[in-house]
Amino acid sequence: MKTVIISNRLPVKIIEENNEYTLIPSEGGLATGLGDVYKSGNSIWIGWPGIEVPDERQEEVTQKLAALNLYPVYLTQNEINLYYEGFSNEVLWPVFHYLVTYAHYEQSYWDCYQSVNDKFAKSAMQVLDRKDKIWIQDYQLLLLPGILREKLPNATIGFFQHIPFPSYEIFRLIPWREELLNGLIGADLIGFHTFDDVRHFISTATRLLPVNSSSNVLNSNERQIVVEAFPMGIDYDKFSGLTATEEVQKEINYFRAGKEDMKVILSIDRLDYSKGILERLKALELLLQHYPEYIGKIELFMIVVPSRDTVPKYSELRDQIDQFVGNLNARYRSMNWIPVNYFYRSFPIEVLSALYATADICLVTPMRDGMNLVSKEYVASRNNNDGVLILSEMAGASKELTDAIIVNPNNLGDIMEAIVTALKMPLAEQKLRMKAMRAIVEKFNVKHWVNNFILRLNEVKDSQKSLLTK
């Protein structure tokens, strides 16, 4: 019996250079969070390797991935356009992040979303044994639990959504809302990061489908579906341990050289309008206007990791960030200082670890975020217990990291004041807060998350079996 993880994207992606394929880690919370854990158990992972691979090269790629227990689902360019960029990222992503005016309800997107979910089911059927546990991840595959349930009525199916589940008033806007929910309730256990997501999902399902709920259980046609919150964690030991390595120490010395008195504010995100990147920049501008004494004394070190930049709203955002940063730097810079050190690229984990370990403040202000693992990675990297986390109340992580300075990301004045508070925070208070947050991140780590979900999935399945035999 094995666990079969299925997600849109594999934890590694293929890049092509000079006709050679190489595997590199994928970006984003799902891949970075689960990417290492699946290796430790008896599991395989099914998903898309990130680019279109021509038919004649697929065998070669399949072999490379098989060595890592990864099993590819190949998508054509048309499927990438309509299912991934289209339905997943121009309908579900904006609506689930409450940006309803960004959604494009195209019939062709929906048709392709259905056929690609079918395609994932067909791939899964090739590797599934009857007793396997199936664990489906995220919004790109909402129909998959239902499709697999039809094929394997007794299968053990878990589903976890890594992004928020919106309130009923938002979800009901989607033209294919019942179909999506019917797909989801093919699972035995449905997990979200927070209790609010659970609440929204249950209220949506009971209003739109012929199901009723008692507490966190949905009852539909003799099947019971359990819906629960499982706040995702990170690999605490990895981040905490990395900072002591020689390579990371070298990076730390390199960053800090000549900046001994500079306060560094760190910001790391995938390119995404849900992350509040522009708002963060505007808050910094406000701070430089209202507190000119900090000019030349603070620096925003901002990494934006390229993501989905073929989707128009993402490329527009990239242009807006370029423009804003250029303008702000041009107005405020001096001969030997710039307010924003901006990078549009990804970095190896050692560099990120060094930045986490050395930044005085980490500024995480998404407009809405399922969890946000960057905030937890920062905390895990603060082995001296110093540093200040500023965290949006719209991020799932704010429910756990209550010792951060919590801000409303729409309130630029609030972010500005939070930065000033962080800059002035006495070391003793920093340590008190950081210690408390580190204890939480250490205890509720990603292994705990995986074990907890799988344990509950087994329990839910067992209790269904005993109901049937009564």
Ligand code: G6P
């Ligand atoms: C978020 C989503 C993941 C997704 C990741 C990266 O974390 O929850 O499902 O994989 O972003 O986005 P991408 O579109 O590049 O897979």
